[in-house]
Amino acid sequence: MAKKPFTTASTTDEQAFLAGYDASQFPHPSLTVDVALVTADGGKLKAVLVQREQHPARGKWALPGTFVGIRESLDEAAQRALQTKVGISRIFLEQLYTFGQPDRDPRTRVVSVAYYALVDPGKLTKGFAADQRTQLIELSAKGTGKGQAAGPVHGLDEQGKRLPLAFDHGDILGMVVERLRGKLDYAPIGFELLPKKFTLRQLQDIHETILGRKLNKDSFRRRLIASGRIAATGEHEQAVGHRPAELYRFKGTQQRH
Amino acid sequence: MAKKPFTTASTTDEQAFLAGYDASQFPHPSLTVDVALVTADGGKLKAVLVQREQHPARGKWALPGTFVGIRESLDEAAQRALQTKVGISRIFLEQLYTFGQPDRDPRTRVVSVAYYALVDPGKLTKGFAADQRTQLIELSAKGTGKGQAAGPVHGLDEQGKRLPLAFDHGDILGMVVERLRGKLDYAPIGFELLPKKFTLRQLQDIHETILGRKLNKDSFRRRLIASGRIAATGEHEQAVGHRPAELYRFKGTQQRH
DNA sequence: ATAATAGTGTCTCTCAGACACTATACC
DNA sequence: GGTATAGTGTCTGAGAGACACTATTAT
Numbered sequence: 001m002a003k004k005p006f007t008t009a010s011t012t013d014e015q016a017f018l019a020g021y022d023a024s025q026f027p028h029p030s031l032t033v034d035v036a037l038v039t040a041d042g043g044k045l046k047a048v049l050v051q052r053e054q055h056p057a058r059g060k061w062a063l064p065g066t067f068v069g070i071r072e073s074l075d076e077a078a079q080r081a082l083q084t085k086v087g088i089s090r091i092f093l094e095q096l097y098t099f100g101q102p103d104r105d106p107r108t109r110v111v112s113v114a115y116y117a118l119v120d121p122g123k124l125t126k127g128f129a130a131d132q133r134t135q136l137i138e139l140s141a142k143g144t145g146k147g148q149a150a151g152p153v154h155g156l157d158e159q160g161k162r163l164p165l166a167f168d169h170g171d172i173l174g175m176v177v178e179r180l181r182g183k184l185d186y187a188p189i190g191f192e193l194l195p196k197k198f199t200l201r202q203l204q205d206i207h208e209t210i211l212g213r214k215l216n217k218d219s220f221r222r223r224l225i226a227s228g229r230i231a232a233t234g235e236h237e238q239a240v241g242h243r244p245a246e247l248y249r250f251k252g253t254q255q256r257h
Numbered sequence: 258m259a260k261k262p263f264t265t266a267s268t269t270d271e272q273a274f275l276a277g278y279d280a281s282q283f284p285h286p287s288l289t290v291d292v293a294l295v296t297a298d299g300g301k302l303k304a305v306l307v308q309r310e311q312h313p314a315r316g317k318w319a320l321p322g323t324f325v326g327i328r329e330s331l332d333e334a335a336q337r338a339l340q341t342k343v344g345i346s347r348i349f350l351e352q353l354y355t356f357g358q359p360d361r362d363p364r365t366r367v368v369s370v371a372y373y374a375l376v377d378p379g380k381l382t383k384g385f386a387a388d389q390r391t392q393l394i395e396l397s398a399k400g401t402g403k404g405q406a407a408g409p410v411h412g413l414d415e416q417g418k419r420l421p422l423a424f425d426h427g428d429i430l431g432m433v434v435e436r437l438r439g440k441l442d443y444a445p446i447g448f449e450l451l452p453k454k455f456t457l458r459q460l461q462d463i464h465e466t467i468l469g470r471k472l473n474k475d476s477f478r479r480r481l482i483a484s485g486r487i488a489a490t491g492e493h494e495q496a497v498g499h500r501p502a503e504l505y506r507f508k509g510t511q512q513r514h
Numbered sequence: 515a516t517a518a519t520a521g522t523g524t525c526t527c528t529c530a531g532a533c534a535c536t537a538t539a540c541c
Numbered sequence: 542g543g544t545a546t547a548g549t550g551t552c553t554g555a556g557a558g559a560c561a562c563t564a565t566t567a568t
Contacts, residue, residue, distance in 0.1 A: 216530070217548095241545070244538080476559090
């Protein structure tokens with residue numbers, strides 16, 4: 001086969017594809033989206049997870065997800081999953097990676113397109129008491145900074161005890177942390193985790209939480225101001241017990257250089 | 258719905274999912290992989306494309322692809338597509354992004370997991386005369402360097418005339434170029450496009466081809482040698498009409514810092 | 515010897531990190 | 542005034558770009 005790349009077999013396969021193939025003819029993988037809704041609060045990286053009530057992986061924590069409808073795009077399916085399972089919409093949402101190991105779900109073949117979403121924790125705190133199965137769970141992320149792998153990740157309860165994740169969702173969250181660390185410096189990641197107006201200290205806290213290490217204050221300030229991505233508002237924070245910092249806002253995505 | 262996130266509807270949906278859902282019950286998207294097999298030759302970025310013989314998009318050029326089998330992983334499907342359609346295997350292969358717009362294929366709903374593969378053009382030249390429909394086509398990539406978007410991309414024939422791409426494959430190749438530019442500095446991209454032993458000049462040519470701009474010779478040499486990712490072999494190129502350069506080899510992926 | 519590219523030494527500029535200092539709020 | 546954090550000015554070291562120079566091969 002290596003010597004004759006274009007065999008009859010490959011040609012008929014191609015023709016079957018080109019002829020307009022009937023999707024119901026042989027078994028296909030099922031297709032879902034799973035969304036890691038991530039936020040940073042109190043120096044901790046957290047995600048909204050749903051505790052499973054049924055086997056398999058009963059009692060373990062899973063990402064909110066849904067099947068992909070026959071007429072909706074993947075982005076739309078991810079938005080619908082967030083709206084339906086967490087009751088939130090109009091937030092930053094981006095495709096991460098597609099997970100398709102044949103044994104990742106023991107019931108049947110399920111390929112899952114994973115997304116991550118970012119949200120200001122202030123937008124999330126209301127309404128979470130409604131369902132005890134859905135909670136904001138702290139993530140354990142190994143390593144620090146851009147170079148190192150973060151996962152797999154697991155959940156942590158209030159006492160720092162391990163909460164197991166369902167299926168390969170620990171791997172998914174590990175890749176989310178890695179991706180956030182990698183894109184932090186050149187994509188509007190940090191701003192999505194803060195209110196519209198924020199101080200440079202708050203933004204630095206977000207960066208430190210994602211990277212898992214401390215950053216230099218002076219260098220961080222200079223770099224962010226020089227980036228042209230934020231603008232001073234002239235307003236200042238209030239009642240903080242010390243000199244109030246100026247509030248900045250994100251100017252929106254724009255090209256540099 | 259925004260006020261009450263956890264409605265009865267979402268709960269029953271969850272239960273249906275948890276109960277172990279029958280995949281054949283309602284229509285699913287079909288799932289394929291498409292692979293951009295990319296190489297750099299003569300200062301041009303090229304990809305292996307297949308000219309379509311049938312409608313839709315008849316005569317246009319498409320990425321080699323295949324349906325995802327029910328028992329194979331996505332990576333395995335991508336490898337199989339390369340083996341079956343191009344007759345090549347054991348090369349660098351990495352998942353890119355999953356394309357799922359409902360109208361991307363006019364026949365039926367097809368979600369495609371796109372991959373990119375990198376290969377030394379020396380490994381590819383043999384055997385391409387066998388099928389005229391499968392050719393190595395130059396890519397038009399806009400912009401330069403990391404910051405700028407590259408796509409959508411189209412093909413170019415020997416005379417520089419535009420060759421239209423099928424479906425959304427121009428968008429896929431645009432994202433491939435973007436990804437290569439972004440990962441070039443910290444992932445073993447360049448080495449995969451060269452023989453095992455190469456000169457620094459060859460490696461710099463590869464980088465310049467991918468980025469679409471010239472690089473500083475001195476700085477490039479220092480940076481690559483200091484990176485610790487390559488090792489001098491002591492051998493030199495031969496019969497080049499000028500001072501022969503030393504041959505280097507890639508030391509393999511390893512962590513720094 | 516000449517042409518052409520490989521490879522080295524050094525200067526400068528930019529930027530991150532570090533440190534010291536001043537500024538301004540609440541108590 | 543005391544305390545805590547905001548914000549500024551300046552020095553230093555690392556690394557990229559630029560340039561000049563030397564080295565080595567084929568013709």
